[in-house]
Amino acid sequence: MNKNHLKFIDKINTTKFKKLKVKMKSEIKIGTDCSGIEAPIQALELLNIPYKHIFSCDNDKHVIKNIEGNYKPEILYDDIFNRDYDNMPYVDGYIAGFPCQNFSTLGKMKGFEEKNGTIFFCCYKTIKVIEPKFFILENVKALVTHNKGKTFESILHELHKLEKYNIYWKVFNTCEYGVPQKRERVYIIGIKKEYDKNFVYPKPIKLEVFVNDIITTDPVDNKFGYLTEHKSKLLNELVDNNKIDNLDKHWSVNLNVSHQKMCYPKLDICPCLLAGNGGDCIFYLTSIKRRYTPREYLNLQGFSLEFKQCVSNSKMYKQVGNSMSVNVLCFIYKSIFESLYYN
Incomplete structure (x- = not known):
């Protein structure tokens, strides 16, 4: 099996970071919402960080199959709205x-305490109740400019x-x-002030x-190479038009266009x-x-x-397309842990 895609780990595992991991003797307790295929875990x-998987949460039965087939959360919520916070x-x-839901009316509200219908509110409530040492929230890049930036300003304000x-x-x-x-995504990182020694964004x-x-x-099955007449025509047109x-x-x-x-x-x-x-949006190489x-x-x-596919190909494509990028999370984790554990 090809491991070339994991070479980024070598850039993270510096001597300094290896020494830091020695200090992290106790397991880090982790919980995720909108868990998908658990990129955070x-x-x-991949970083070889000792952890305890406390909870996951997803309402897609096909996602849950992959979670149960690859991970062992102590609690697996299937409803983020109606759990005992x-x-x-x-x-x-x-x-x-x-998920990037419609936040167009968010700026007019007094706060997220009144916005029970959005998943962000549930994430916010979870942070407020649990008070973790750190949190990471991820969304599409367009969230930053949505509604002329007012949506993102409201989220940061809360x-x-x-x-x-x-x-x-x-x-x-x-x-x-x-x-x-x-793949451009916005990551919001929160670190408790009492623990945040000096967070620095990871450099590209x-x-x-x-x-x-x-x-x-x-x-690989030959079916992955099959092209309809329309798709073959698109390839030829891309060449003819110097694309x-x-x-x-x-x-x-x-x-697929x-x-x-x-x-x-x-x-x-x-x-x-x-x-x-899922199956209708796969790229051709x-x-x-x-x-x-x-x-x-x-x-x-x-x-x-080591990740095992426990669902059909179309469901797998969809879940991977919805996932956070593991490599980006690795670099963010490194910066967070350096802030939390360095004296």
Whole structure:
């Protein structure tokens, strides 16, 4: 099996960070919401950080199959809205990739205490009740500019009102942290002031792994190479219009569209993986003349080879497209742990 997509770990495991991990003798208690395929847990495992998986939460039965097949949370919630918040267990770290719902009316409200219908409110309430040492919230880049920036300002305002946390945020691009996928997501990081010694954003690294490096070495079914007449026509039009110079090069392209102008090919890196309906949004790699497999999609999100696919291919594609990037979380974790544990 190909491990090239995990080379970013070498950039994290510096001598200094290895010494820090020795100090982290007790297990970190972790809880996640909108858990998906648990990129936050994957990142801890890749970093070899001792942890205790306290809870996960997801309402998709297909996601739950993958959670149960790969992880062992002590509690698995299936309803974020109707759980007993007052008796939720403590965690040191809380991570949630809350969906980008319609926040257009948020700025008119007095606060999230009145916004019971949004998942962000549930994440906010969880932080308020549990008071973890740190939290990470992830969303699409567009959240930053939604409603002329008012939505994001309101979210930050509510988090600052907690008063106990230093709040940081930044847009991270997956391909700037060692994995060849252009995926921009905003991460909001909160660290309790009493523990935050000196948080520093992780610096981007030079990309040394490209899409041809993450391709599986396992046999691949011929069905992944099948193209309809329309998709073959799109490829030819991309060449004719100089959007792709050579099909033997490593061009990742979306052929699940009506017109070649919507294909947005990328050379040597993959465009942002999409969730869609799963099987209808898979990128095609010209150099190998086929679509990426679910395992290769997992590679493009930084998942370990130990992850087991417990659902159909279409469900797997969708879940990977909805996931956080494991490599980005690894770098964020490193910065958080350096702030928490260095004297």
